[in-house]
Amino acid sequence: MPLSPASEALPDDRGRAPGLTRRALLASSAAGLALLVAGCTSSGKNPAEPVTDRQAEAMAAQVRVQAALVVAYRAAAKADPGLASATATLATQAGQQLDRLRAAAPVARSSSSASSASASASPAPPAGQDPKAWLAAQVSATADSHAAACVQQVGARSALLGSIAAGLRGQVGQLT
Amino acid sequence: MADETAVSPRTENAALQEVLAAEHAAVWGYGVVGAALKGDGRSAAVAAQAAHRDLRDRIAELLTSRNQQPVPAKAGYALPFPVLSAHDAATLAVKLEDGVARAWVRLLDQATQKSTRTLAVENLSATELRAVSWRGAAGQQPVTSAFPGLPT
Numbered sequence: 001m002p003l004s005p006a007s008e009a010l011p012d013d014r015g016r017a018p019g020l021t022r023r024a025l026l027a028s029s030a031a032g033l034a035l036l037v038a039g040c041t042s043s044g045k046n047p048a049e050p051v052t053d054r055q056a057e058a059m060a061a062q063v064r065v066q067a068a069l070v071v072a073y074r075a076a077a078k079a080d081p082g083l084a085s086a087t088a089t090l091a092t093q094a095g096q097q098l099d100r101l102r103a104a105a106p107v108a109r110s111s112s113s114a115s116s117a118s119a120s121a122s123p124a125p126p127a128g129q130d131p132k133a134w135l136a137a138q139v140s141a142t143a144d145s146h147a148a149a150c151v152q153q154v155g156a157r158s159a160l161l162g163s164i165a166a167g168l169r170g171q172v173g174q175l176t
Numbered sequence: 177m178a179d180e181t182a183v184s185p186r187t188e189n190a191a192l193q194e195v196l197a198a199e200h201a202a203v204w205g206y207g208v209v210g211a212a213l214k215g216d217g218r219s220a221a222v223a224a225q226a227a228h229r230d231l232r233d234r235i236a237e238l239l240t241s242r243n244q245q246p247v248p249a250k251a252g253y254a255l256p257f258p259v260l261s262a263h264d265a266a267t268l269a270v271k272l273e274d275g276v277a278r279a280w281v282r283l284l285d286q287a288t289q290k291s292t293r294t295l296a297v298e299n300l301s302a303t304e305l306r307a308v309s310w311r312g313a314a315g316q317q318p319v320t321s322a323f324p325g326l327p328t
Contacts, residue, residue: 147298151290158285164322166304170320
């Protein structure tokens with residue numbers, strides 16, 4: 001295999017994207033919250049990643065969407081106990097995604113009760129429908145929602161939503 | 177039209193160059209992956225290489241349309257480990273896709289245009305779908321990732 005001693009490493013061995021650490025993600029979110037609390041939006045003092053009211057509301061909406069998916073995993077597992085163990089890892093990942101979305105959209109914390117209410121109102125698999133197929137549809141719809149929202153956001157928020165959308169696309173393939 | 181953001185078109189173009197560099201590496205790497213596989217595995221590697229080649233060309237054209245000089249492929253790339261088996265090949269494919277995923281996420285972080293973010297999120301998903309398949313072939317668990325392309 002022709003390898004040069006001075007060859008370039010494959011992408012996985014290159015340094016991580018310098019401006020996109022978890023710390024940076026959370027910091028930008030915190031800055032966004034500070035702007036919101038101060039009543040400032042796009043003209044705020046955070047030059048790196050201004051957040052508009054619409055973007056903040058959109059992030060809160062995506063938190064609710066993800067919360068509903070977490071509830072959907074529980075509902076599907078309840079409807080088909082055999083599905084519970086098969087989807088345990090996927091459900092855990094959905095929960096991790098929810099946690100990170102909440103951290104990136106701190107404004108949503110104040111409406112956590114609303115999120116919970118919305119999540120608890122999430123439908124269960126309809127009688128007669130395969131819970132696994134129903135769950136796959138829920139995951140797919142959630143991925144679609146995050147992907148659409150990703151395009152409307154900027155910076156770390158866009159990156160997070162896009163990553164979660166991609167992760168959920170991967171989950172769909174495990175449910176079909 | 178650029179969206180409301182302090183990130184400049186220059187940073188978006190730089191991130192696109194990073195995607196292009198990752199795609200160059202993926203095209204090269206899948207040659208190694210395919211050479212180590214037979215049957216369906218090789219077919220999957222060939223299809224993945226074709227997908228990355230198409231994306232490479234698409235990104236290069238996009239950069240050219242912006243009067244940017246697309247970064248060329250490197251003369252050589254270092255393998256992270258010897259590829260001596262089908263398992264090694266699948267593991268390398270996972271690394272290739274994960275590397276490309278990081279570049280797409282970086283682009284999402286830096287993009288100023290909605291069209292660029294659309295391009296990024298669509299292809300980040302496609303990358304993750306391939307990665308899921310290769311993780312399974314490599315015997316990795318879980319095969320899915322909660323946050324493709326993001327630091328964990």
